[in-house]
Amino acid sequence: MIKKMKFSATAVLSTAMLAGLLAGCGGNTNKEKAEGEDKPAASEDAMYSAPFENGKYTTPVTLTTVFPIGSSLKFKNGENIENNVHTKWAKDTLGIDIKYLWTVSDQNNAYETKLRLMLTSGEKMPDIISFRGSPSLISDLIDSGQFTDAGELFDKYASDIYKQAMAEEPTVWNPYIRDGKRMGIPILENAYNNDPVMYIREDWLKKLNLKAPSTLAELETVLDAFTNQDPDGNGKKDTTGLSVGFKNNLNTWMSEAGWVFGMFGAMPNQWNKTADNKLAYGSVQPEMKQGLATMQKWMKEGYISSESGLYDEAKATEAFTAGKSGIIVGPYWMTGWPLPDLQKNVPDAEFKAYPLPAGPDGKIGRHGTKIASGAVLINKDMEHKDAFFVYQNYLFDNWANPDSTTFVNGFAKGYDYDIAQDGKVLKEQDSDKIQGGWVDAIRYTLTYDGAIIPNLMMNTLAKLAEGAEPSNQYEKNLSERIPEQLKAAKIIIDQKDSVMPEMFTGTPTETQLSRGDMLEKLEKEILNKIIYDKAPVDEFDTFVEKWTTTGGDKVTTEVNEWYESIQK
Amino acid sequence: MKNLVTPASVKGEKLDVSTGKPRKKSKWRTNLSLDLMVMPALILTLIFAYIPMTGLAIAFKNYKPGLGFNASKWVGLDHFEYLFSIPENVQVIWNTLIIAGLKMIAGLIVPFLFALLLNEVRKMAFKKMVQTIVYMPHFLSWVILGGILSDLLARDGGLINQALVSMFGIKPIFFLGDGNWFRFVVVVSDVWKEFGFNTIVFLASLAGINPALYEAAEVDGAGRWQQTRSITMPAMLPITIVVGTLALGNVLNGGFDQIFNLYNALVFDKGDIIDTFVYRLGIVDGKFSFSTAVGLFKSVVSFVLIVSAYRISYKFANYRIF
Structure with a gap:
């Protein structure tokens, strides 16, 4: 666990928050004392703020919150987010009455916008806010001074398993630390969840008598064949080797191209660690040049679609699922969505997951997955802080x-599982046999996915892929997943040494805020122009110089100050 | 179509009718009922358009949501200085002016000509049908059109490029990835989507022209073209000026939804407009003060342009909206 006093730089950056926190108090010591007094005597003689027996409040306590209803969230039996199997469960099992101050259908960032409005209009905040998304909003929320030191509460109330899960990656707290206090509880995600693997059209490989590529040179042979040798056999030159979409970023969550640069030891759009233990912005590191030259060549040869710069992540997958492209790189879960569309469009098509190829010097590099995707903030005026x-x-x-064994088959019978008359457990794939359809009730929970122990799932999947027998219900459930998904997971774990993690997890620095958009625009524009061969690769040097002089060097200094501050 | 508002009633002839009634009331009592009818609209405008304007003050502050409106520091004109001190920002303003200007001009000429042509069509049913069809794209959202356009205009395999290549044997054009073509696509697609609306306005004004004028012209031996030049076009001048004046207010509106759905890094230098810029800064990056400053700058320019355009049309075309 990180010590409290080590965050001087973060503290400097959050003076605004400090001002808010200290308003009305003489100084830090007074504040702490005041907080101590806030707590009723209950904290001394009992762990809980209300009568508590057998894991349950004897009289239900209220917990208020707000909630975004994503488009994938489904309800059945006339339920809604305010009143459903989950809220009933919380009340019956735990004695917690969850009240939603408001909910919003989460399109076009409506949840974020509504939270911002709530903040700007000075509305009373709910007991807890859990938010996944823009770090700057969490930062603004923390700065409002309306939320309490969640880390302290975490140390006091969290169970051992919860604490162990959080300790798997202690850096998850970093973005939320203000003046040594952990102001938000990170929402944990599955580790390696978004790490990329390479999917190749296995039937095309066989048809053209090629072997799966393990190096850049072999990859280019395959790309060339997929592009020029009419792998779909329709007599037209209408296929491309690789699907990428970099309208948003090169290094992105699906249809991504970060690994191309990883073969040369670069990783754009993130902060990488350098040999002398400093942080450097990937898109301006010198190794980028070879990656750009490669992309430029692939664009010229037609290995990648000339629309790639116009396509976002989802749009770029369409060429692959339509059977017009041979390779795509993305997370292991693409085997569940959207890749199954391929067989719908081209019935005899077959794809297979492969490890990422190595560059000329044998380097392999891929981006990592953030283990925490957001945070839960706890209102300082919340009556029963222990309830969360x-x-x-x-x-x-x-x-x-x-x-x-509590949730052996799923969260709630009749929702995310059901038991047929013959005793067979019905799951998502038997949705039509569950009355009213399969509904993923765990997504109603306060932190959106129930609870996740980061390293557990992918390692278990990999283990199962190697043929291990499932030893408990959890493993048994995972073993029922699509076989290709298990294989992809195994490749992810096998190649885990190639991860180049995003090293900067702090809140955006001052110059990032003031110059961020300009620098990003500059970067996107020039990188795209080079890939499209509208500018020579050497233009990269000019770009780096411009980037550095127009604020990039300041951002680098600030980011490194932050990095030093968390290493002390 | 004949029921539509004609310029005559815009000018207030109906009012004259109501005040010109034989029984004379005092002016105050006549106006009272009218004033009361206007009241709800005035109050709504006050609440939703004028009171929120006080929020513009954050353009001169360093607004932080956590601190609130009052506690945020005043910074004077810092945000405006920043806007104009960076060449990329100035480029964005130029892009907006060029794209919006082209849209404005094309958006005036195309419906004007189209209304003239449609007016010559004798068959009523055909005329009505065409009118409805050209108005239809107005109801499509840019999110949908953005997807359709990017497929239609794709460099390899897009329908339009396939047609161009087979007809003229040229190299495929990268419509959405080349700055100049991008502007062209943006202007043409916007005009295509919106010209139906102004066509209807122009057709309405055409319907208001006194047929006696044409009859007289025919007696004098004027041909079709001469009639158009000497009767139709002058009669359409006032409404053209109204439409033009209203459009001037949009000279810094490049059309956010359109650009946002079509643009990409390759066309940033020619296609990024104030609205997309403000979106990225204000919504994505949360820089409220700066984006408000840009918005305020935009509004002031639009305001000045509308007022001066109105003055000019008042002076030279003797046209008044109010």
């Missing part, structure tokens, strides 16, 4: 914990 932990502990101890 009672709730989350239960989910960690029972939902996330593979040894627990």
